[in-house]
Amino acid sequence: MPAESRRPQWIEQAPPRDSYRAIFKWGAPDRFYHPKPGLLGYLQERLALGPDPWRAPRQAGTTKLRPAAAPALDEIHAARLTAIVGPENAQQDGFSRTRYAHGQSAEEVLRLRDEAPAAASDLVLHPRHKEDVAAIVAYCHAQRIPLTVFGGGSSVTLGVKPARGGVTLVMATHMHRVLAFNETNQTVTVQPGILGPAYEDYLHHAPERCAARQRYTGGHFPQSFEFSSVGGWIAALGSGQQSSYYGDACDLVVSQEYVTPVGTFTTADFAATATGPKVNDIMKGSEGAFGVLTAVTLKIFRADLGGRKCFAYMLPNWLAAVEAARRISQGEFGMPSMLRISDAEETDAAVQAYGLNHPLAQRFLQWRGLNAHQRCLLIGQADGEKHFAANIARRSGRICRRLGGLWLSGYPARKWAHGRFLDPYMRDDLYDMGVLIDTLETAVPWDRLMQVHAGVRAFITDRPRTICLTHASHFYPQGTNLYFIFITPLMPVEAYCRFQADIITRILENGGSLSHHHGTGKLMGPWMEQHLGPEQMAVLRALKRHFDPHGIMNPGGTLGLDGPAAPAD
């Protein structure tokens, strides 16, 4: 652990205005959350970083952005499109064109740190309402101008990259209103640009805002909660940290309104209906390739039931942790809202990072057969009606204890919940000190979990000075996800992209899905054909041809519809 005298000189100033860093820095410009000494010590040791690597972090990307090129869009088009939203809602300066062309993937961050952004749109528009969107889509369709939608900008899959330039629609500026609140049906209708906190705040304050009888929650808490939009959740089929109970984003959608090049429509608001394949489902996950979501009706949940129960157990090994999670998921006593199992390496990292490695505690754990490098942490939280939630915690505990688990109180789960949206803030600090951290996630049926975990982990850790921490955090009776966090010394962006592509290939080779909840974007697009097979890709292409005959909607690789094929292995 670094001595106080060697305290890192963390950056605590907002990035300079119009700088590259102002684009990529995670979260609020003036908010910071730095790695704790325990974590730094762990990284120093495991990555063999040499003495005091964090003494003088390199604050990359602080110079003023130099626009790469003039907009390629014909001036007459720019003028006509600007006239739709008004000049105050149109931008063509280099910073805006670059800012709204980038999400939060490691590739994008690395390029921006290098002050060499990969993409820029030609014109940024901030539509005020559905009518603006409809007019813009119609114009772009008629004039064959590419159109990309920017929600909260938290995509980690190049989802907002305007690969062929054109127009970027920024939804969060104006289209963030609550359109209807229906307490009888327990639904809310919102515009897609509303971000997580505003959405949740409205629901929590429903009694004050719209005279509701109860307080509500949307139940969707992705790690990007603070800077992701409701529209993005649906477009990329997101999951949140409590989705095992509340459902993934796709499960929350009751009905949607879309503007597409071939027309505008609203799907019906039935909880279930047997009138053929559901267009409401077809649009979910379409990642802007079919149309623009302009309104969505979502399920909401009671926020004041007071049932929350937190629990945590240490299990002897990964096999036992997986077995515990599977038995909980298949136990038919309701699902915990949050459940997370960490593999041995992530568990060791957590123990060290949080300074929980007191010799006495270590000895007690070992005496209980819970050895370092083997033991695995399970944390959980149950929500809903209080007897329902209490029973979930009780049944889950029983399962864990039968598998040799040791009860750790509710503290670890509460601690995790407390800091859950802060962790991404550490990324820029780590990059600044020369440590690259990134993640890839996949879905697995239970019977392929071990293979995917072992196969992908082996590949990642085969790389020198590379840590791989893995957890599963979204649970279903039939399977779960695997979330690989890999940490390695910073490398050039091209080298990183090759490494990342190789990991994706290993995930598929071992039987995982291309994505559990990050969508595919232009990052995963190249593998789509291989992953889904030509027959299913042909279905997606038929839908693309129908909705977007001129190929203007989020072109350049989205869903693998019009981009390059996967890199050869």
Add this chain to the structure above:
Amino acid sequence: MPAESRRPQWIEQAPPRDSYRAIFKWGAPDRFYHPKPGLLGYLQERLALGPDPWRAPRQAGTTKLRPAAAPALDEIHAARLTAIVGPENAQQDGFSRTRYAHGQSAEEVLRLRDEAPAAASDLVLHPRHKEDVAAIVAYCHAQRIPLTVFGGGSSVTLGVKPARGGVTLVMATHMHRVLAFNETNQTVTVQPGILGPAYEDYLHHAPERCAARQRYTGGHFPQSFEFSSVGGWIAALGSGQQSSYYGDACDLVVSQEYVTPVGTFTTADFAATATGPKVNDIMKGSEGAFGVLTAVTLKIFRADLGGRKCFAYMLPNWLAAVEAARRISQGEFGMPSMLRISDAEETDAAVQAYGLNHPLAQRFLQWRGLNAHQRCLLIGQADGEKHFAANIARRSGRICRRLGGLWLSGYPARKWAHGRFLDPYMRDDLYDMGVLIDTLETAVPWDRLMQVHAGVRAFITDRPRTICLTHASHFYPQGTNLYFIFITPLMPVEAYCRFQADIITRILENGGSLSHHHGTGKLMGPWMEQHLGPEQMAVLRALKRHFDPHGIMNPGGTLGLDGPAAPAD
């Protein structure tokens, strides 16, 4: 109530071989379940049937079927198609061509009772396996021969009607095997022709059949359970009587294999995945218009948790019953597997039909403010882990009592469960005695329930001598279904079709869905464009063009893709 001396002369012989009645009689040929005296008395009174209407039921349709016309299929095609499956699996006799051309809609039953069937296929084939299906589909595609799939034959929406003749594929004859059982993932993979009882039997006996550690259930129990196929459940987006907990058929599907005119594919088996719009979802509810389902992997559930709890309450009125069901559905303590609320008319009918109208009981109910013609029955059943199920029953009871409900013990729910697959057997008896009984069902959000219930009921009961019993039986936090049962003196088929069309129109006018769980078939097809709107219909048509460019798959109105428009009001 009819005296013993006037006991109806119910028919108790299996229908004559190759007769019209052999096609339409519900269920096993030699199984009968007759209306009870209480029900007969109720009908006699309410329909003003005159004295002893049930003394001499008219056993319609008992003559040997006379084939309407020779098969229209070219002999060379018939020979080539027969060669694929072998002559022992091909039929061209008039009875088979008619039998597999009919489902169980009132229209089909009325036409068969009149010995004037409406449709016949040209060739009936019983494929042995996926390869047979692929060869047949390829041949029909190349030669533009219409192809209709017949599962269990319980469609009530003209789903199996070969509207343009051609080939009918009968899936239940050979393609009823269990292909894989995966206890780790809690899934089973079956061929689509397996019927409910065989499917459930396999899962219940999994320890004996495939050395499973536990017993399982598929959790899907439509009223047609005994004579519906797993493939049909998925093709028509069915729901079962316990779907509020286990999920509708579409929720149970993990992955599917389809043979389509443009190729064969299998969707992936991930419990969730974020790789774009899901072809697995697109195929559900496609009602044979896109391709033939040849294998499906389904979720299964523990059958031995011993948690079952039954409960029943009498509530003061329909408003209170609806409110109770809504609070239960939104209570976040887990869903009852079965829940049913009957409106006042259905409640009165149940009280009379089951002989529960003892004067003392009546007086007690009235003393409790539960008056005839107002009070409404709620019955429920909770499944799953025993504390989970007990809590559902307890919470549900608390909600009912707060709304003025009187606990009726678990008896009514258990009684209902006992007879739940028998009721359809009464249909033929009722028709024989001149009483037409049929149903239409719809989905409603909670806030349109009252309007749809009142509007549709008013229309139905406006018809002289017509009873309308209504219940809701499938529940979601955001809404429910309404199931209208209408009973009226028998009428000519054309008059009935007009009446039925008018009810469908009223359902839509009042804001209900065209179908909650019966699919749309060729019966509802004409309303699809009006119901979904032209933009969404265009999406379905684009998918149709992709999968079936020659329009051979279940043509003639399925999903409204190629049939007539709705009759003018």
